[in-house]
Amino acid sequence: MEAAPAARRAIRAHLDNRWAVLVLLCLSLLLITVDATVLHIAVPALTAALEPSSVQLLWIIDVYSLVVAPLLIMFGTLGDRYGRRRLVLAGFAVFGVASLAAAFSVTPLALIGARALLGVGGAMIMPATLSIIRQIFTDRRERAIALGIWSAVAAAGAAVGPLIGGVLVGIWWGAVFLINVPILLVLLPAAIKLLPDTPRRAMRPWDGLSAALSVLGILAVAFGLKEAGSGSLMPLGAALAILAGGAGLLAWFVRRQLRLPSPLLDVALFRSRAFTTGVVGVLLGVFALVGLQLMLAQYLQLVLGDSPLLAAVRMLPLVLSAISGGLAAAHILPKLGLRATMSGGLALVAISLAPTLTWGVEQHGLMLAICFVGIGFGVQVALLAASDTIMSSAPESRAGGAAAIEETAYELGAGLGVAVLGTITTVVYAPGLRAVPGVPEESMDRARQSLAGAAHVASEVGGTPGVALLNAARWSFVHALHTTIVVSVALLSITALAVAMLLRRD
Template sequence: MIGLDNSILFTALPTLTEELHAGETQQLWIINAYPLVLAGLLLGTGTLGDKIGHRRMFTTGLVIFGVASLAAAFSPTPAFLIGARAVLGLGAAVMMPATLALIRLTFTNEQERNTAIGIWGSVAVVGAAAGPVVGGALLEMWWWGSVFLINVPIVVIALIATALLAPPNMPNPTKHWDFSSSVYALIALAGLTLTIKEIANPNRSWVLVAAAFFACIIGGFLFVRRQNKLEEPLLTFDIFRNRLFIGGVIAASGAMFIMAGLEMITAQKLQLADDFSPFHAGVIVAVAAIAALPTSALGGANLHRIGFIPLISGGFLLSTLGTVLAMWSAHADSVAVLITGLIFLGAGAGATMSVSSIAIIGSVPMHRSGMAAGVEEVSYEFGTLLSVAFVGSLTPALYLSNLPANLKHMGTEALHGGLGHADASTAYASAYGTTVGCVAVFAFIFTLATLWCFRGNPKSGGNGGADE
């Protein structure tokens, strides 16, 4: 459910935009409000779970998520929907660290725990990848609010299952929780996101760019200073000296950067430029989810046999090939080439994410496992956040620059029919191809970076050479 809400708007956004009359900036914030709040609060909520108990955190987050889903479904304005999406991010941030913590409490055997984390990762991958097709299917039958309303029955089922199956709540009242650190992290992430968005905006305001960048620097500075003063900091930066840990962070954030970005712009390109229905666009994008399922489910269970490099670096190489094929599909105007690219992308991302969590959590001392879990979850959401900000800003900017002069005043309206639709579609397809090409470059950089981090091909997060 948490993964699904990251991507379910990729197919629903054009319909939602038309119904609520949302502007381009509002569209990006409707998508980004959720991962922004989620990523900004994850470190702090993980520590709070240690204090009051992870089972209680999980059920609290479920209730917040359910209420926010109801509010989002019946939002009367774009601003109200952005606020509801932010509260959804709060609910997800409260429950997400608890999911991994409850797995750690349940599985004490390392191989069983690795398999369980692999399944946990595969569910997240499939949830994120299935979002576009679920959103498209719902829009075929109901109104746009149904993409949020679907969360409510899932919340109810999860609450019942938690009451019946979850381990008992085990709070630690002596554990310190620091709210200020989460606020500073949120300020830094919001400033970074707004900086990226505004730089890519063709009508950018340099005053806003400067203000956002200043907020990012100040938030980051206050966060670091706060950690240095705490006896139990949310984050100690010495853990980043461990190359397996760094490799896991690159794998988690990089895989989500590639997957989320390509899914979002592909779903929108199929609808806006190629005139696919939301459902048909979602079905095509869902190919990535189908391809991700076997590689993500099998990765954790077989890590001890084949090691990190074939799964993580090999996964990024597959993703690179997938993005190159998606870029080519825009120039060749071939859905078959696009689907082939999505298969490679999904298989690669699934393999990468299946063991990135093991690299992060298994490479730190046990007393820092909660801190590592927080970083792991932030990595996933931060990758999504940056991806949506990057591709969601670059694609419209390139599209506007490619439009014929007589259509520039219409902007994206030229894609909604009329005499200029053909030229606008060509301009959007060209922008899509260029943006996907940039994502392919990043995917190849991630391949090389993880080859270095996992040199020697360790087969466990506890590899003795991890601190080199």
């Protein structure tokens, strides 16, 4: 007889602490989203320490988001089945162990493995944060405020990652991972005390084959894409075969979801044109933000010669404008409507990128800051409008599935941004770096792996040949960066136009 009153008292206690729970969940989310971009500033220091190949470097940066994206679906359903609180606590433990392993990695492969494990921990935590917010905020007005804060933290985390990385890499590149451990030691006992238990739906069917298809499909597509661009591990034909195999697995996954009565991912929602447009907006917005952050962080350090901390400070306008864009979007959206806000945000990013096509190895202090402001503000405005489109076009009964798809699009956009734009940069950079007199061919091969690798080789060679090599590598990277930006501008412009045409006027 006492069980029911005790349960009601426990629920009431968590409701009383709901804002403290929100702070805890947002700090957990910030930890996850920052890790997607924290390495962007650390690339030169990491390259000097571990000497990864260009493909290994892309995997070190990218494997985190590419593991998180498909696992969000799986752990979202497992949280419903076995309890979200239990999953968050386990995720904290996995994230802490993986952070230690990453900080003390001595080879590129060890760091790739540790980053993949970080992705597993992040995927265990992230879906539960949104679900618990929906559970403890029963008032619709308060829930809207809480979800708005959650969304702002999710977007700002990716933007603030390079700034945190720039501060920590000055101490030691491993510090960008080691900093997670003391934070988790504070979050774990707070989570044990504050997080509510959630009802378990153990009878709900869980399809392991669907989970395997989504994970293997996304990883195969990413691996095939990277290898097709670099060819460092296998011939082009084999890479294309893996790419096609991954696409086939994803097609099988989609067909299976359409047939299952309780799918892992509610792909039937994509029958709504507005929903699909919103998901593409999220995907392309994060794709541009995260992928270009990596390229521009390397441009600042290795082309313009900024220190990691100075590069992070110069990227601060991107962070601040992204945060202000999220706050301003709440006021812009009701006045302009979904279509104009999302389309205008994406177009602003494309316009802000255009001036960089004229840049070389010279400084552009003020113009760089103006471009960063336009990129950050435009991306965040577009993301908020896209998120609103997704949730407003999905029926209330399928809101959970819509949220899972939005989270997956966010992480997949981050992973694909690095994979696609990084591969394009590598493909254009390597052939453009021709032999330099006085530099052995073996050293040139290492220099062609990446700009960070070229800087490391140039310091080893030294003298006039080393200076000549670094100058040639900088110009080759600038040419590759221009190509990457052309692709980004084209994608953003096409998406902005498609949004303007496909979404109905509000």
